[in-house]
Amino acid sequence: MGLRARARRTKEAPVSKVIVITSGKGGVGKTTTSANIATGIALCGHKTVAIDFDVGLRNLDLVMGCERRVVYDLVNVTKGEAKLVQALIRDKRVENLYVLPASQTRDKDALDFEGVGQVIDELKALGFEYIICDSPAGIEKGAQMAMYFADEAIVVTNPEVSSVRDSDRVIGLLNSKTSRAETGDAIQIHLLLTRYAPLQVAKGEMLSVEDVLELLGIPFLGVIPESKAVLMASNKGTPVILDETAEVAQAYLDVVYRFLGEDRPHRFIHEEKKGFLRRLFG
Amino acid sequence: MRLLDFFRRPQNTASIAKDRLQIIVARERAATRHAPDYLPRLQQELLQVIAKYEKIDIGQVTVNVDRSGGCEVLELNIVLGGDVDDGKRRAPAIKPALAR
Numbered sequence: 001m002g003l004r005a006r007a008r009r010t011k012e013a014p015v016s017k018v019i020v021i022t023s024g025k026g027g028v029g030k031t032t033t034s035a036n037i038a039t040g041i042a043l044c045g046h047k048t049v050a051i052d053f054d055v056g057l058r059n060l061d062l063v064m065g066c067e068r069r070v071v072y073d074l075v076n077v078t079k080g081e082a083k084l085v086q087a088l089i090r091d092k093r094v095e096n097l098y099v100l101p102a103s104q105t106r107d108k109d110a111l112d113f114e115g116v117g118q119v120i121d122e123l124k125a126l127g128f129e130y131i132i133c134d135s136p137a138g139i140e141k142g143a144q145m146a147m148y149f150a151d152e153a154i155v156v157t158n159p160e161v162s163s164v165r166d167s168d169r170v171i172g173l174l175n176s177k178t179s180r181a182e183t184g185d186a187i188q189i190h191l192l193l194t195r196y197a198p199l200q201v202a203k204g205e206m207l208s209v210e211d212v213l214e215l216l217g218i219p220f221l222g223v224i225p226e227s228k229a230v231l232m233a234s235n236k237g238t239p240v241i242l243d244e245t246a247e248v249a250q251a252y253l254d255v256v257y258r259f260l261g262e263d264r265p266h267r268f269i270h271e272e273k274k275g276f277l278r279r280l281f282g
Numbered sequence: 283m284r285l286l287d288f289f290r291r292p293q294n295t296a297s298i299a300k301d302r303l304q305i306i307v308a309r310e311r312a313a314t315r316h317a318p319d320y321l322p323r324l325q326q327e328l329l330q331v332i333a334k335y336e337k338i339d340i341g342q343v344t345v346n347v348d349r350s351g352g353c354e355v356l357e358l359n360i361v362l363g364g365d366v367d368d369g370k371r372r373a374p375a376i377k378p379a380l381a382r
Contacts, residue, residue: 161299168307172314204294211300215307 016124018131020150022174024166026137028158029194032230032240033252034134035063037154039239040256042097046129049088051119052102053146054136055110061101064091065237075103078115084122093242098128108136111145120149139169144177151180152188154221154259158195159207164215167191171218190221192255197226198271209269222255224248225268312346321345328358336362 021034031052038050051074052060061067066089072082077100084100091097100119103110123131135146147153153174157167171189180187193212200206213220227248233240241252247268254264325345332338342361 161303164303165306165310168310169314172311201296203292204296205292207296207299207303211296215300215303 016129016131017152018120018133018150020133020135020147020153020174021156022135022143022147022153022170023156023163024137024139024143024170025158025163028156028163029224029230030137030156031059031063031134032234033154033156033192033194033224034060034132035239036241036252037256037259038099038130038132039064039091039094039097040241040252041130041132041260042091042094043241044256044260045096046260047096047098047127048130048132049098049100049123049128050132050134051100051146052134053111053142054134055102055106055108055142056104057136058102058104060134061089061099062237063234064099064239066091066099066101067237070101073101073103074116074119075106075110077119078111084119084126093238108142111142113145113148116145117149139166139173143170144173147174147178149179150174150187152190154190154192155216155218156192156194157212157216159193159197159201159209159212161207164207164212167216171216189218190259191216191218192221192224194224195226196223196268198269202271220266222251222258222266223268224251224255332360338362 019037021030021037023030031054034050034052038048042048050060050064052058053074054060055075058073061070069089072087074087076082077084077087087100089099089101091099100123120131133146133150136142155167155170155174157163174187174189175181178187191213193209196209197206201208209220209223225248227240227246229240229243229246229248233243233246240246241249241256243249251268254267258264325343328345329338329343338360344357344359346357346359
């Protein structure tokens with residue numbers, strides 16, 4: 001189904017959903033995932049905003065290619081120094097896509113739960129269907145702020161010991177330190193395994209999807225294969241999901257469709273068997 | 283490459299990683315998940331009470347909260363000292379380190 005057809009089909013129910021992209025460990029692909037999932041959901045016709053919660057170390061603007069258009073930021077809005085609509089940056093490539101940048105100059109404690117809650121309520125009132133919260137690394141206040149209002153969480157994990165351990169800690173926090181956990185409502189948690197290298201898994205050099213699922217015990221959203229295209233895309237400030245030729249773009253699209261409730265078979269988990277000639281010339 | 287290395291099967295490090303993670307994740311879950319915030323304080327206060335009456339070794343005390351089925355079990359495990367004396371003994375000072 002084409003994106004346009006899908007857009008028409010899914011336009012009926014504008015219910016706001018807050019999604020946190022989190023991981024505990026840094027450098028696993030939270031910002032890349034936030035940028036690509038937000039872009040993918042917007043491509044499907046949903047009004048979407050990606051919020052950068054990494055105060056002092058903002059990067060979502062760079063990955064999304066709007067760094068030169070930042071005037072006001074999330075902290076300005078929570079402190080009443082700017083209106084929300086002044087801080088929202090509209091994406092030039094994808095309709096329905098907006099970025100709310102983090103402050104680069106403020107202290108990381110500049111955010112407070114009340115202010116962030118108000119911003120999220122206001123975004124809902126503006127008709128945003130998906131509010132993607134890009135969490136900072138760690139499990140301190142900044143990360144807890146990003147997850148507090150979430151209805152669903154995508155835990156980004158690399159098939160690597162420290163990332164898996166940190167993800168487990170974060171899952172514990174999601175189940176205890178979020179608004180939903182406090183009111184007894186379960187938060188829906190999904191596992192996204194990034195930087196996956198099927199060839200290394202086949203050789204017994206890397207934890208497999210099954211291993212990580214068994215260890216973490218949360219529902220599986222998909223795999224994003226390790227890919228050079230991700231770095232090249234961030235060099236350009238274009239989310240890789242827009243580069244239709246890249247395998248990793250397909251992987252992110254699959255994940256977006258799956259997240260929106262479509263049944264998509266899992267791909268990129270096993271190394272594709274190459275024939276003799278493809279191995280020579282491929 | 284040496285000839286012998288060529289025939290040797292490479293070590294499956296992924297399974298080592300999995301085994302190590304299974305142990306550490308289970309241990310950290312027990313320590314952090316399900317544990318209410320007041321647990322360290324409760325542990326300290328309980329110890330102060332018990333220490334008034336019994337000589338106890340702080341290292342030999344564990345407090346745990348377990349969840350099985352729908353019920354929560356607060357488990358307090360204290361190894362009591364061997365020699366019971368005249369009762370005039372002062373309670374051992376609780377080390378502040380315990381209060382975490």
